[in-house]
Amino acid sequence: MNAGKRTRLDRIGTDDRYVVVPMDHGITMGAVTGLKDIESTIDAITRGGADSILTQRGIAGRVHPNKNDAGYIAHLNGSTNIGPDEDDKRRTGTVEDAIRAGADAVSFHINVGSEYEREQIAGLAELTGEAERYGLPVLAMTYARGPEIDPEAEDFNQAVGHAVRLGEELGADVVKTAYTGDAETFQHVVESTSLPVVIAGGSRGTDEETLEMVRGAMDAGAAGVSMGRSVFQHEDPEKITRAVASVVHDDSEAADALRDAGLAVEA
16 A cells, blocks of 8 residues: 555544545435535534545535544545436546545445446446555445345345455455444454445434444444434534544443433433
8 A cells, every 4th residue: 555545544534443424415315404504514523523524526615614624535426316216326526536626535336236236346446446546545335235135134244245345356445335233244244355344324213223333333343434314414413423433433332422422322
């Protein structure tokens, strides 16, 4: 790994652990809660301890003045939830575009097992080649999604493990994927790659559910989180970020992290 890439990885994480908050949902879902006044949300999240913020590059000018020295990741593909197929992610920028937007890293979403897998594999491989020339890290969002993949199946973690390994095989530096429900099954996912694995947040649950998920992932050997809606749509984004960061960076238990952040612990 060259010095430039190592330096930029340090900007988006802390000691090889990562609390990334993706806020690229505006292209997918529109200006939902937490994204209209994105400036205030970014300020709160980064004050709470997020290592980095992730958005589409067009929002960069609203990110930098409010990120309190956190890192910045430019996401380079997308789709909408009102279009014909949300899984059909298309390229939205280049590595040079991301650099001009002040990015410390880039990210790319791929749905392994979908009908768009071939095009997305080619797209990720092309992106990692471009990024390597500039020493820019790539966060690959590698999800197991497709007609033959059942998230409720006992062997779902095998498909997720395949997805993260694909990210490494294509030259990514960090991989993000779905949590498989418990530490025991997620351990296979982490062991499927030598790269740092971070988990997605998915649809928002209770604070306790969110923190227990993070705790389980870390117990399985994950390197952190890349959680969006669970954080930026929270009633207090700063407090939930602080709680998540406590589990990731301080190895706190879920209940302790919630309590220390000033969030209620369910009886």
